[in-house]
Amino acid sequence: MFGLMQDRPLLIQQLIEHAAQYHGDTEIVSRRVEGDIHRYTYRDARVRAKKVAEALVSLGIKTGDRIGTLAWNGYRHFELYFGISGIGAVCHTINPRLFPEQIVYIVNHAEDQLLFVDINLLPAVEKLLPEFKTVKHVVAMCDRAHLPKDLKIPNLLVYEELIADKPGTYEWPEFDERTASSLCYTSGTTGNPKGVLYSHRSTMLHAYGSALPDTLGLSARSVVLPVVPMFHVNAWGLPYSGPMVGAKLVFPGPHLDGKSVYELFETEKVTFTAGVPTVWLALLNHMQANKLKLSTLKYAVIGGSAAPPAMITTFAKEYGVEVLHAWGMSEMSPLGTVNHPKEKHLSLPEDELLALRLKQGRPPFGVDMKIVDDAGKALPHDGKAFGDLLVRGPWITRGYFKGEGGDPLKDGGWFPTGDVATIDPDGYMQITDRSKDVIKSGGEWISSIDLENAAMAHPAVAEAAVIGVAHPKWDERPLLIIHRKPGAEVTKDELVKFLSDKVAKWWLPDDVQFVDAIPHTATGKILKTRLREDFKNYKLPTA
């Protein structure tokens, strides 16, 4: 027997309607690629989103069509989020920082019909255009006056001209909430990028879950500046959760240096921001160098990689900002966990509270997690046992666009995150390694990251990396790879001794190798695939 409640689908276009109706004069402020500051309201944004929808329909775009965007955080990109998804098409955000061949692969794989491009990205698109197989029009996100000269882009359209004569009275259609709404490719370290295809339902449930007090805690009193780009998992959903609660939005455009971000925080009275650690490092450096303070910022979400402890304490003690450590991935829309201490934690000694804050946090309702061993057996949530982290929930992917990579789910519906983690009795998850980097020694697991962190504490070490190397008896044993600080000296024995009171005895590396540099990914992570390649023919002295 079914309940007798209204069968109303959850649709993204309802968000902009809600915001315009109940928060009509709330502002959306953008630092434009054109250089100036643009400000308007949710009421204005609704009209222009409807004009975008009308323009798309007039260009023959149909439900299910993919529309690419190559754009920074700004109001036109925001309008596209609603205009594209609102007609039932798919908003495909593309990371302009990818290698050109990746962009070509992604646009062709997605079969994008149109590409909306910010003006400073048009020259790059011009070069790639001959390789795009399905793109009918490039749309320059500007007015005629700001269009770069001498572009050779056939069928180029200009955003402001495209929507200028449209009535802006579009009636959003209603359709199944499982309809695809947006597409974001993840670039793994191996293979081609794979597309995560979000639905209206998953996006809306994620918006509800992420606005909750213990997740991002967003309200009509929030002033939200997403530093995280709108091409990076939809700016962690903030362009959806913001209008859901009627928050003021501040879009920073292409300039994410400390000075630019700081200025917007202060002039727009920003209370909430979100981004990766690198951005916050730049901001802290800028503020420290210029002896600046933050007058309104209350919360900074740090995600993408782990928040360094010093960053958490500096934000709290010197700037009065609470860092919300968060974790997620493109396949999770992206929010998986956010770290809000519980009431009982607030009275902990400072170092214990910091240790808690360094964990990745607890999941909001909607994300379910478990950790499993090699055999898939669930491990206890005791904060000690670590295993492969599996997740499930209505905003977690069940497969990639066009079936790339096959069925990723395990154990009847669990998505393997590729992370190794602990979960403590209070539900706080902590990443201890990547699944492919953990060292499996005699049936037990050794965390490469824990070993690296321990080695990094040695004063002579500039950077440390740990990889597993084949061992006849133990399957794998850890090899510690060290890049010394300029002029610093340290021996293998000194390092092993240094580690001996920091990790279990059987975790101690079987050898230490010294290198001139440790390779990194484009986002600054240690490139362990390269290290494993470099040490392919290396043999452990214990082997």
Next chain:
Amino acid sequence: MFGLMQDRPLLIQQLIEHAAQYHGDTEIVSRRVEGDIHRYTYRDARVRAKKVAEALVSLGIKTGDRIGTLAWNGYRHFELYFGISGIGAVCHTINPRLFPEQIVYIVNHAEDQLLFVDINLLPAVEKLLPEFKTVKHVVAMCDRAHLPKDLKIPNLLVYEELIADKPGTYEWPEFDERTASSLCYTSGTTGNPKGVLYSHRSTMLHAYGSALPDTLGLSARSVVLPVVPMFHVNAWGLPYSGPMVGAKLVFPGPHLDGKSVYELFETEKVTFTAGVPTVWLALLNHMQANKLKLSTLKYAVIGGSAAPPAMITTFAKEYGVEVLHAWGMSEMSPLGTVNHPKEKHLSLPEDELLALRLKQGRPPFGVDMKIVDDAGKALPHDGKAFGDLLVRGPWITRGYFKGEGGDPLKDGGWFPTGDVATIDPDGYMQITDRSKDVIKSGGEWISSIDLENAAMAHPAVAEAAVIGVAHPKWDERPLLIIHRKPGAEVTKDELVKFLSDKVAKWWLPDDVQFVDAIPHTATGKILKTRLREDFKNYKLPTA
């Protein structure tokens, strides 16, 4: 094209799983009907909810079956919420304060298979039992030691015995999220009570929407005491939103007097509570008489009827408690609006901020509202125009159980609330009247409530009521009915003069009648149907 996200239904049983897993040691504290305080954790509650599920299955209960409860707010009632809905059956909460014949009607109409009854309500059930047509067992919500003696209830079962030997390892089934989960009858002033049949989906979306910062703002740091009964629209959803966020729950049992409630607030460090104005009046009286203060309470939700201005200011100024004025109805799960001022309102002069707080508030995303005139035309959201308030959304009813009352929806899917309201440009709704009480004079509407409030301000008036009376020229004109304070004197002319600078001239009542008492409903509202009956043969002097 559909998105590629996991097709996981939203089910109520997931809430207790989430709470047990991520908030396992968070407490649920109950003042029992037995008289003592009971405390356990979400982890304990999960096991016992599973035992309830196992017991129901062993009694032959199947998906869709209705299971009645006649119980106060307590942990066993909480277990029933999850045990019953979690197997796909329907948790039918019954208001024990209804007239016996209404209870009989409701139990028979719902075709309840079992009745779970708190021990102090068993004698009443014993009397009605012969009239119940479908009830196979009454289950006394206690252990054998607390079972009242000399009850003559055939097939009586005892809750603790029923679940004692069950394993508590039940695997919750997964089913369609539109499955009916709970049932609550509304008792209008006319006709038989009608059943609102909630679904898992509507309940879960309501839980998300109601936990948002601008709705009830619930988190793992909240300690929630629902004074509003669990038989009254599921205690405004708090037994669902609480576990969703891992809040500590405090159930007050049958005693809702000022002293009992105050004691629990203090001993359990309650931060959040919700109830109707009468309860808060009793609490304020108790605290004032005993010179008590509140040490932890931050938010008090007032709903059910409008919050009196003095209550809002007293809570804020003398007790440091922010009153959240809320509005809803059974047909809305029940939350429609909550009044959280926006940032710009916080700097308003005190009287203007109070005026704002007296409005019923803004809707969370998920509730859409419009006001319409007699012809169904939408009226502007200018804070002045008032019209019939229509609502729609995924947690709003589309019809009553067994089709009673036909299709209530208007205009392609809007539910008529029966209220007349304004909506201001910031989205704040204010009830100005009931649709059936508004006076339609010459095509324009006069708010009976506004007139009553204006008349109530006269020092000689104990209570004022306004009804519309037939008029040959204007269709209807207002009649003011006055119950004077003991010994006070006031004439018709004095009252009309008193009103003349308070309302528009054409709103002034055509006559004033004095009565010895004004009739009320069981919940303390003016019984206008009775007044209209009393003045059936009355003719206006202007007619």
